[in-house]
Amino acid sequence: MSKPFSNKPNLSTQENSKQKQLEQYRVDDRNKRLTTNQGVKVTEDEFSLKAGERGPTLLEDFHFREKMTHFDHERIPERIVHARGFSAHGEFQLYESLERYTRAKFLRDTSKPTPVFVRFSTVAGSRGSTETARDARGFATKFYTEEGNYDLVGNNIPVFFIQDAIKFPDLVHAVKPEPHNEMPQAASAHDTFWDFVANNQESAHMIMWKMSDRSLPRSFRMMEGFGVHTFRLVNEEGKAHFVKFHWKPVLGVHSLLWDEAQKISGQDPDFHRRDLYESIENGDYPEYELGLQIIPEEEEFRFDFDILDPTKLWPEEEVPVQKVGKMILNRNVDNVFAESEQVAFHPGHVVPGIDFTNDPLLQGRLFSYTDTQLIRLGGPNFHELPINRPVCPFHNNQRDGYGRHTINKGPVSYHKNSIAANTPAPASEADGGYVHYQEKVEGYKVRARSDSFKDHFSQAKLFWNSMSQIEKLHIIDAFRFELGKVERESIRQQVVDMFANVSLSLSQSIAEAIGVTAPREGAAEIADSSPALSQLNTTFHPATRKVAVLLKDGFDGAKVKAVLQELEAQGIRPEVVSDKLGMVKGMDGMELKAKHSFLTTHAVLFDAVYAVGGGETDTKFRKNAAAFLKEAFDHFKPIAASGAGEQWLKEEKLEGPGVVIESASGKFAKSFIEAIAAHRHWDRKIG
Numbered sequence: 086m087s088k089p090f091s092n093k094p095n096l097s098t099q100e101n102s103k104q105k106q107l108e109q110y111r112v113d114d115r116n117k118r119l120t121t122n123q124g125v126k127v128t129e130d131e132f133s134l135k136a137g138e139r140g141p142t143l144l145e146d147f148h149f150r151e152k153m154t155h156f157d158h159e160r161i162p163e164r165i166v167h168a169r170g171f172s173a174h175g176e177f178q179l180y181e182s183l184e185r186y187t188r189a190k191f192l193r194d195t196s197k198p199t200p201v202f203v204r205f206s207t208v209a210g211s212r213g214s215t216e217t218a219r220d221a222r223g224f225a226t227k228f229y230t231e232e233g234n235y236d237l238v239g240n241n242i243p244v245f246f247i248q249d250a251i252k253f254p255d256l257v258h259a260v261k262p263e264p265h266n267e268m269p270q271a272a273s274a275h276d277t278f279w280d281f282v283a284n285n286q287e288s289a290h291m292i293m294w295k296m297s298d299r300s301l302p303r304s305f306r307m308m309e310g311f312g313v314h315t316f317r318l319v320n321e322e323g324k325a326h327f328v329k330f331h332w333k334p335v336l337g338v339h340s341l342l343w344d345e346a347q348k349i350s351g352q353d354p355d356f357h358r359r360d361l362y363e364s365i366e367n368g369d370y371p372e373y374e375l376g377l378q379i380i381p382e383e384e385e386f387r388f389d390f391d392i393l394d395p396t397k398l399w400p401e402e403e404v405p406v407q408k409v410g411k412m413i414l415n416r417n418v419d420n421v422f423a424e425s426e427q428v429a430f431h432p433g434h435v436v437p438g439i440d441f442t443n444d445p446l447l448q449g450r451l452f453s454y455t456d457t458q459l460i461r462l463g464g465p466n467f468h469e470l471p472i473n474r475p476v477c478p479f480h481n482n483q484r485d486g487y488g489r490h491t492i493n494k495g496p497v498s499y500h501k502n503s504i505a506a507n508t509p510a511p512a513s514e515a516d517g518g519y520v521h522y523q524e525k526v527e528g529y530k531v532r533a534r535s536d537s538f539k540d541h542f543s544q545a546k547l548f549w550n551s552m553s554q555i556e557k558l559h560i561i562d563a564f565r566f567e568l569g570k571v572e573r574e575s576i577r578q579q580v581v582d583m584f585a586n587v588s589l590s591l592s593q594s595i596a597e598a599i600g601v602t603a604p605r606e607g608a609a610e611i612a613d614s615s616p617a618l619s620q621l622n623t624t625f626h627p628a629t630r631k632v633a634v635l636l637k638d639g640f641d642g643a644k645v646k647a648v649l650q651e652l653e654a655q656g657i658r659p660e661v662v663s664d665k666l667g668m669v670k671g672m673d674g675m676e677l678k679a680k681h682s683f684l685t686t687h688a689v690l691f692d693a694v695y696a697v698g699g700g701e702t703d704t705k706f707r708k709n710a711a712a713f714l715k716e717a718f719d720h721f722k723p724i725a726a727s728g729a730g731e732q733w734l735k736e737e738k739l740e741g742p743g744v745v746i747e748s749a750s751g752k753f754a755k756s757f758i759e760a761i762a763a764h765r766h767w768d769r770k771i772g
């Protein structure tokens with residue numbers, strides 16, 4: 086097995102146009118003199134200017150006033166949704182020209198990569214909330230192309246709760262903490278959310294995804310991204326194809342267990358950003374392939390769903406995903422506020438060759454994103470912030486406003502003009518000008534939903550039927566948990582009745598645990614399935630998995646080192662856990678550094694455990710190690726043991742699939758690596 090990563094160096098500012106541009110804004114304050122914002126050197130930063138040592142502070146202390154005023158204004162409104170997020174820089178390399186589909190240059194030119202910036206996020210929680218909440222994840226990518234910025238503002242779930250943007254404020258009000266007591270934070274397990282669901286049944290399909298393992302990603306590096314809406318690609322001849330965009334993670338799609346996710350929320354609420362940040366620092370650059378599903382315009386009505394309906398996916402078995410390029414994230418941000426917080430995405434940021442459709446959800450989004458930036462970023466000049474600036478020049482007659490950086494020269498700020506020979510001048514299509522796709526549109530002005538949008542359950546059924554047994558059990562447990570937290574029995578009943586339309590057996594299993602009447606009638610099981618929807622059919626790889634090595638003074642140094650070397654050769658990341666930080670001494674003089682103690686870490690923060698132990702018996706260590714192993718075992722994780730570790734497993738009766746014992750295994754490290762590659766051992770019997 087080889088590492089799945091391209092062996093590429095960190096983004097060089099020379100070759101990456103966006104990094105080159107950002108370089109002029111990056112400031113290193115080390116070894117510099119402290120100054121005011123006006124550049125005046127400051128002599129004292131601890132004591133304000135006073136009338137006498139014990140006297141009042143004087144208003145003329147400009148340094149104090151400036152420092153305090155700036156501090157008082159440090160916060161900006163958080164995003165209404167997707168407030169909690171983290172980002173990285175990278176680049177996108179196209180495999181082969183897509184000129185048959187699009188005139189977008191970055192999708193035709195394979196000669197050089199396009200710089201990108203990606204922001205991952207949860208949806209419901211506030212800016213400081215836990216990252217492992219059960220939630221959809223945002224996956225927003227800004228491509229800094231030579232023809233302008235293109236934003237693919239997607240989620241890790243391919244469908245959405247609602248079909249029309251006018252309902253978005255209602256959905257978000259319902260899922261956010263309830264207004265009378267601001268509870269619960271970052272959680273959909275409460276009355277208003279489920280009341281919304283029961284009374285807006287178009288949400289059924291998305292709810293199935295949200296109750297599935299997809300909403301508990303193991304890592305931002307291990308989740309898919311979806312553009313959700315149907316867009317258009319338009320080529321040089323003006324011919325259009327419908328398209329759906331996908332990001333496919335090279336490491337496969339993997340999830341946490343709910344029990345783990347909740348414990349991680351306490352142990353490390355920053356779990357996902359830490360994982361992304363550390364991976365990039367380690368050179369384990371996350372990679373995603375860009376996938377396209379294409380439907381020719383002539384086939385718009387070939388399907389038994391409306392391709393403009395954002396609650397529907399295009400089954401991959403019916404419309405295959407063509408992989409057209411790869412994105413690699415290889416540089417961490419330098420400053421979270423300046424980059425992650427100030428980045429402004431917008432599904433309406435498109436380049437020639439990419440166009441919209443009449444998906445009513447997309448149409449509404451085209452309004453919302455600039456509108457929200459105006460309040461969040463304080464005015465209409467947010468495109469001038471370093472992270473948002475295109476890498477190509479931009480010229481127009483827009484002027485002024487809060488925070489204007491550009492110094493436009495000359496008297497002209499209007500079109501048409503003669504003073505500047507009517508420039509800046511519109512470009513022709515041949516010269517790279519954006520021409521909207523000329524779709525013929527006619528109709529009555531109505532507030533209505535097309536009949537073709539009214540089937541809310543077929544694809545929810547397809548999703549349920551495509552799940553493996555273990556995934557189905559997780560979905561049932563998720564419904565039981567979420568609805569178990571709903572106080573109003575009538576809401577619980579409505580939801581159970583609603584999901585009888587997806588699967589009678591599912592709704593009955595939920596009802597059983599939440600004190601409501603089990604439906605007697607509902608959807609029968611169906612035969613259709615889409616294997617691409619099950620995470621059991623994803624890619625499995627041991628690389629970048631984190632292994633806790635439980636180590637104590639007196640371990641067999643040579644043996645442990647050999648095992649760790651084999652793990653590291655596969656890109657696995659072992660980290661020593663002991664009873665205290667510092668060096669752990671082997672019996673042969675070998676020393677390994679403990680990165681964690683039992684006090685500072687927990688089994689839920691690792692993918693696997695290697696139990697080694699050490700010299701003499703120590704009850705406290707033994708107790709901590711046993712608890713650690715039991716937790717990993719109950720979460721179906723790979724476990725390996727040698728020396729004293731073997732004894733611990735025996736005493737705790739931890740045995741079965743995915744448990745590798747050195748004395749019983751000829752190729753110990755190899756077997757452990759295979760167990761790690763499988764990630765979880767679902768056929769293990771847990772007590």
Ligand code: HDE
Nearest residue numbers: 164167204223224225239240250253313446450453454457
């Ligand atoms: Fe968003 N969404 N959204 N959304 N969305 C925002 O824009 C909105 C929708 C998504 O990391 C906001 O800058 C409406 C679908 C992501 O900065 C806001 C509707 C999808 C992000 C907004 C939707 C998304 C946002 C809040 C219904 C998946 C975070 C702050 C029509 C395809 C981007 C902001 C980042 C953010 C509006 C539905 C993805 C309020 C009106 C569907 C990833 O403008």
